[in-house]
Amino acid sequence: MTKGIIFNIQKFSIHDGPGIRTTVFLKGCPLRCEWCSNPESQNENIQILCHHDTCLHCCHCVKTCPQQAISFQDGYIHVHFDQCIGCLQCIQQCPSHSLSCEGEYQDIDEIVRICKQDLPFYEESQGGVTISGGEGMGQPQFVEALIQALKKEHIHTAIETTGYVPEETFQHLAPQFDLLLFDVKHYDSQQHFLKTGVHNELIIKNLTWAFQQGIDILPRIPVIPDFNYSLEDARGLAGMLHKIGLKRVQLLPFHQFGEKKYDMLNKEYTYKNQKALHNEDLKDYQQIFIDEGLDCFI
Structure with a gap:
């Protein structure tokens, strides 16, 4: 390996x-x-993070994702990691550069x-x-x-x-x-x-x-x-x-x-x-x- x-x-x-x-x-x-x-x-896989404070809510990433692994719910972008294949097309085409990835x-x-x-x-x-x-x-x-x-x-x-x-x-x-x-x-x-x-x-x-x-x-x-x-x-x-x-x-x-990472991963932080x-x-x-x-x- x-x-x-x-x-x-x-x-x-x-x-x-x-x-x-x-x-x-x-x-x-x-x-x-x-x-x-x-x-x-x-x-264990590559993950897409959304920086909600700069996100334009344009939903371009939702339309771009070939796996339909991104959705817009309750006013926020959500990445569904069980569907994401880490192709990074959403990051490359995000107009506000609000998406990033963890893992390579x-x-x-x-x-x-x-x-x-x-x-x-x-x-x-x-x-x-x-x-x-x-x-x-x-x-x-x-x-x-x-x-x-x-x-x-x-x-x-x-x-x-x-x-x-x-x-x-x-x-x-x-x-x-x-x-x-x-x-x-x-x-x-x-x-x-x-x-x-x-x-x-x-x-x-x-x-x-x-x-x-x-x-x-x-x-x-x-x-x-x-x-x-x-x-x-x-x-x-x-x-x-x-x-x-x-x-x-x-x-x-x-x-x-x-703490901030939990928001970007759309996860609840118990110790907030x-x-x-x-x-x-x-x-x-x-x-x-x-x-x-x-x-x-x-």
Whole structure:
């Protein structure tokens, strides 16, 4: 697999692993987290986004689409992703340039070329490349080939993973990375299911296996109001990580950076009126992990 479908390559990332990094975002995710800051990553295909604030409502895109995948309803353009084939004719012919696409097929050689432009920054800061998404392991053949190409250039590699990956795939890919940035969202399987659409048994099983193999792991907990923000939740999560044997964890305060994307995708954003959390809001939460013997930072 020399090509994969990605939706962004972000340079000079400082929150996706050690040092200065380039983050490669892959499309496709098995989870449907209600707070997701990259909702465009969930669908594995190319998606058309509508910028409603500049849309003329001329409906030229509706008439142009050969698949009849676009409609005008309730005063807004709607793209029906189950019908869209990603031909991009609507984007090319939109008179107000209000349509854009998320996702494109990119060749491994081109991605590596882009990443190598920042080799001096990686070397100076002990940084590298991070695979994100979506779920990077959701395109397993492509991501393995990409990681091997980066290793030939002696580039440190990390992956942000949900952990919700078939065991065979996870056990094959996980040891190939220098670091796993492993999302841990809830200790209770039913609560996990209610807000993400999947249960957590497979996630915990993969996390435990990776720890037992001696793989470098940084568990990261997105702290989300009305989901896992209570001190009781902190105790449950801290106890689970301690039981596995993990020694450090990072807390990620809830934010709303991806809110506008939901409008462009014609999706409802459950956390629209929820205030963002800040580091100072998590001090008592953090202390519970510290009391459990974990190196917990924000």
